[in-house]
Amino acid sequence: MEPEKLRKRINELAAKKKKEGLSETEEVERAALRAEFLANFRQAFRSQVEMMQVFDKAGKEVTPEKVREIQRKKGLRDD
Template sequence: MEAEKLRQRINELGAKRKKEGLTEGEELERQALREEFLENFRKSFRSQVEMMQVFDDNGKEVTPEKVREIQRKKGLRDD
């Protein structure tokens, strides 16, 4: 599901839960949507971290070696 629609549906179910409660089916849907949202968030965050490069005040790259290794495996780095 598209991220914005996913977020909107989660919020709709959350509001309904506070106002009048959810049916068992709606509660299961809410849990599944939240898991999907978190999975998408984690993938996006991991991608951002894997693409980053860190430089100190002198302009020297100080990207953590673990991130550099991941970048090498993905073909994003030549060194």
């Protein structure tokens, strides 16, 4: 599901839960939507971290080696 539609539906279910409560099927749907949202968030966050390069004040690259290895495997680095 698209991120905007996903967020909108999660918010609709949250508002309904506060007002009148959710049915069993809505609870299941809510849990599935939240899991999908978190998976998307984690994937996007991981991608951002993997693309990052860190430099100190002197201009020397201090990107952690673990991130450098991931970047090499993805063909983003050639050092």
